[in-house]
Amino acid sequence: MAQLSPLLKQATPVLAERGEGVHLYDAEGRRYLDFTAGIGVTSTGHCHPRVVAAAQEQVATLIHGQYTTVMHRPLLRLTEALGEVLPPGLDALFFLNSGSEAVEASIRLARHATGRQNIVAFQGGFHGRTMGAAALTTAGTKFRAGSGPLMPGVAVAPFPQAYRYGWDEGEATRFALRELDYLLATASAPADTAAFVVEPVLGEGGYIPAPPGFLEGLRERADRHGILLVVDEVQTGFGRTGRFWGHEHTDARPDVLITAKGLASGFPLSAIAAPTALMERGRPGSQGGTYGGNAVACAAALATLEVIRDEDLVANAARLGARLNDGLRKTAAEHPAIGDVRGLGLMQASEFTTPDGEPDPAAAARAHRAAADRGLLLLTCGAFGNVVRMIPPLIVTADQIDEALDLWSAAVAC
Numbered sequence: 001m002a003q004l005s006p007l008l009k010q011a012t013p014v015l016a017e018r019g020e021g022v023h024l025y026d027a028e029g030r031r032y033l034d035f036t037a038g039i040g041v042t043s044t045g046h047c048h049p050r051v052v053a054a055a056q057e058q059v060a061t062l063i064h065g066q067y068t069t070v071m072h073r074p075l076l077r078l079t080e081a082l083g084e085v086l087p088p089g090l091d092a093l094f095f096l097n098s099g100s101e102a103v104e105a106s107i108r109l110a111r112h113a114t115g116r117q118n119i120v121a122f123q124g125g126f127h128g129r130t131m132g133a134a135a136l137t138t139a140g141t142k143f144r145a146g147s148g149p150l151m152p153g154v155a156v157a158p159f160p161q162a163y164r165y166g167w168d169e170g171e172a173t174r175f176a177l178r179e180l181d182y183l184l185a186t187a188s189a190p191a192d193t194a195a196f197v198v199e200p201v202l203g204e205g206g207y208i209p210a211p212p213g214f215l216e217g218l219r220e221r222a223d224r225h226g227i228l229l230v231v232d233e234v235q236t237g238f239g240r241t242g243r244f245w246g247h248e249h250t251d252a253r254p255d256v257l258i259t260a261k262g263l264a265s266g267f268p269l270s271a272i273a274a275p276t277a278l279m280e281r282g283r284p285g286s287q288g289g290t291y292g293g294n295a296v297a298c299a300a301a302l303a304t305l306e307v308i309r310d311e312d313l314v315a316n317a318a319r320l321g322a323r324l325n326d327g328l329r330k331t332a333a334e335h336p337a338i339g340d341v342r343g344l345g346l347m348q349a350s351e352f353t354t355p356d357g358e359p360d361p362a363a364a365a366r367a368h369r370a371a372a373d374r375g376l377l378l379l380t381c382g383a384f385g386n387v388v389r390m391i392p393p394l395i396v397t398a399d400q401i402d403e404a405l406d407l408w409s410a411a412v413a414c
């Protein structure tokens, strides 16, 4: 008899039978407030009726139109619709299945387009688990240890982590940019450097928004040295941060944007977007995969975009993100174990520290478990596992935020 591989590490012992909106239900009918959204995926909520209808209709029409063999309409329609929300100039799209695959595709595109090999990633970043994406991932050694050799040609520069350094954001940003200049002068010559790959908010690395000036500093250096700025919006895209794209909190614009997760409400779909002129410097036929741009996933993504627009979900994420942040701060003020609260939009986190300011993963794990026991599903993150994050679906209401905050404050008090 077969069994699930012990490789699987599951955050909560819940067997999800059914999902509806912000709720998951287990086999006994117990209801959970799902503030994980399947790791930031089900932005329109579980089984949004319009997403379900679009997928059902597509399933009955064409499930798989393999895009290197035949083209299909959902892919064309989605391409057109994404043109409305992508940053100006990023007018060419290439579709894949997962965030990791899209990261790999962006590395390959950057190398082809520049003729350079090296990629600079930022410490604490997460870009996926495949060997190329893992080489850019420093959100925790658990993603790398024992797995090497990973993809060569990667240099890692600091990401401005003000709280961890005990600095203000300006100091942290100046330090990180100075270290990047040092890295370009010592380890990865600009003439060898194809791209900077960066998240607008460190996700798995601890929910740390790029401070003002950091992405702009990368943009300026990218322009100066002919390096591409690749922004990984896998977790921050599609309204999650209260703007459509996370980088829109800054003045910097990417050369290549990577999206997945919230794009298709739970169907496997990812994409890279870049100016056509840049994509033309890639190599046709070098990228892709059997299931990339799947027709049902594309139909679901189209419906997702419509729901985000019609239900004004980006504004909802901004408004309720602020409410969530306020409430988390109130809880933190009562519990010294929470050293920091931060985030953008509906991507919020509480960091647990010991009285002398050291990471306290045990306290985070206790609060996480106590919340799950009370019916509130959350995730941890951060290199030390001491950050508890909340990423509810973007359809969440003020009452549901307040309910989650009550459960959270009870869980932290345990």
Ligand code: PMP
Residues within 6 Å of the ligand: 039, 098, 099, 100, 101, 103, 126, 127, 128, 129, 199, 203, 204, 232, 233, 234, 235, 236, 260, 261
């Ligand atoms: N980039 C970022 C910023 C992510 O958060 C993730 C997933 N957590 C990935 C890439 C990898 O995506 P996937 O798990 O779909 O491969």
